[in-house]
Amino acid sequence: MIEVLSWIGQALILIGTFFYFLSTLGLIRMPDVYNRMQTSTKSATLGSLGVIIGVGLWAVGKGYSVSWISMTIIIAAFILLTNPISAHVLIKAAYEKGIPLWHGSVVDKYREFLEREEKERDAETQAASQAGTQGENDAGEVRT
Amino acid sequence: MTPMYVYLLLIGIAVVLSMYRVFRGPTAVDRLVAVDIMTTLTVGMMVLYALYYGRMIYLSVALVYAVLAFAGVIAFARYLEGGI
Numbered sequence: 001m002i003e004v005l006s007w008i009g010q011a012l013i014l015i016g017t018f019f020y021f022l023s024t025l026g027l028i029r030m031p032d033v034y035n036r037m038q039t040s041t042k043s044a045t046l047g048s049l050g051v052i053i054g055v056g057l058w059a060v061g062k063g064y065s066v067s068w069i070s071m072t073i074i075i076a077a078f079i080l081l082t083n084p085i086s087a088h089v090l091i092k093a094a095y096e097k098g099i100p101l102w103h104g105s106v107v108d109k110y111r112e113f114l115e116r117e118e119k120e121r122d123a124e125t126q127a128a129s130q131a132g133t134q135g136e137n138d139a140g141e142v143r144t
Numbered sequence: 145m146t147p148m149y150v151y152l153l154l155i156g157i158a159v160v161l162s163m164y165r166v167f168r169g170p171t172a173v174d175r176l177v178a179v180d181i182m183t184t185l186t187v188g189m190m191v192l193y194a195l196y197y198g199r200m201i202y203l204s205v206a207l208v209y210a211v212l213a214f215a216g217v218i219a220f221a222r223y224l225e226g227g228i
Contacts, residue, residue: 017154024161051188093225094173
């Protein structure tokens with residue numbers, strides 16, 4: 001019965017290594033730093049989930065203690081939480097540095113967001129300056 | 145039971161393939177992306193080694209390595225951004 005856990009763990013490790021291979025393939029193949037980051041991070045996260053939880057199941061199947069599986073779940077949850085954060089910070093650094101997009105990329109949502117934000121800020125400053133001048137006029141009228 | 149070094153060999157091939165982008169990448173962020181992926185692969189290899197030697201204490205090494213790699217990648221990204 002406990003042999004089944006070992007087989008499931010090995011199958012998970014094989015799937016995880018396959019996704020590792022896909023992530024490095026995307027890292028080599030993709031034309032742009034943004035595309036590379038997306039493909040490699042997503043599939044590496046999924047592959048590490050498979051490998052680490054598969055190791056926990058395999059250890060239980062080999063007859064080790066059950067705390068292996070809790071420890072591996074902790075490591076997997078940590079990687080699942082931190083890997084997208086590091087990818088996001090990296091790609092934001094790349095965008096701030098001004099690395100251009102690939103010529104075939106059509107959508108740049110972050111630039112649209114920045115433009116919209118700048119427009120809103122301009123409208124706010126204009127409204128504030130108008131209100132400020134009006135307030136000064138009101139104050140002047142009160143003084144006179 | 146399949147020998148363990150098959151999986152270690154597969155992950156090692158993936159590490160060598162991502163080394164290509166470290167040497168070849170046009171910008172610094174490309175290299176940092178490749179190093180980030182290599183740390184993720186290294187955590188997987190460390191967990192497999194822990195099962196190979198049958199010691200649970202080695203899993204803690206993998207966890208600490210994951211924490212330190214995350215902090216290092218964040219620090220390097222802030223440096224490239226011009227924050228530090």
